[in-house]
Amino acid sequence: MKLEVNQDVCIGCGACQAICPEVFEIGDEGYAQVYVENIDEDLEESATDAKEGCPVNAISEVKDTDEDNKEE
Numbered sequence: 001m002k003l004e005v006n007q008d009v010c011i012g013c014g015a016c017q018a019i020c021p022e023v024f025e026i027g028d029e030g031y032a033q034v035y036v037e038n039i040d041e042d043l044e045e046s047a048t049d050a051k052e053g054c055p056v057n058a059i060s061e062v063k064d065t066d067e068d069n070k071e072e
């Protein structure tokens, strides 16, 4: 699973970091960022809780667009 933070939307409340500090951190600019590229299965639950707990819905899942998986 991959997540990303839209920093244009993030208000830097810190909730995601509080819920799942293994995945989210507040960066130098005061907005959250995901610092784990691929989130381990055992962290998916708390990462998803953080995503759903974001008050401004700034966290979204990144769908894998792996070229190898494309079928035309």
Ligand code: SF4
Pocket: 005, 009, 010, 011, 012, 013, 014, 015, 016, 017, 031, 032, 053, 054, 055, 056, 057, 058, 059
């Ligand atoms: S919970 Fe949402 S608004 Fe708050 S710091 Fe995390 S991404 Fe930003």
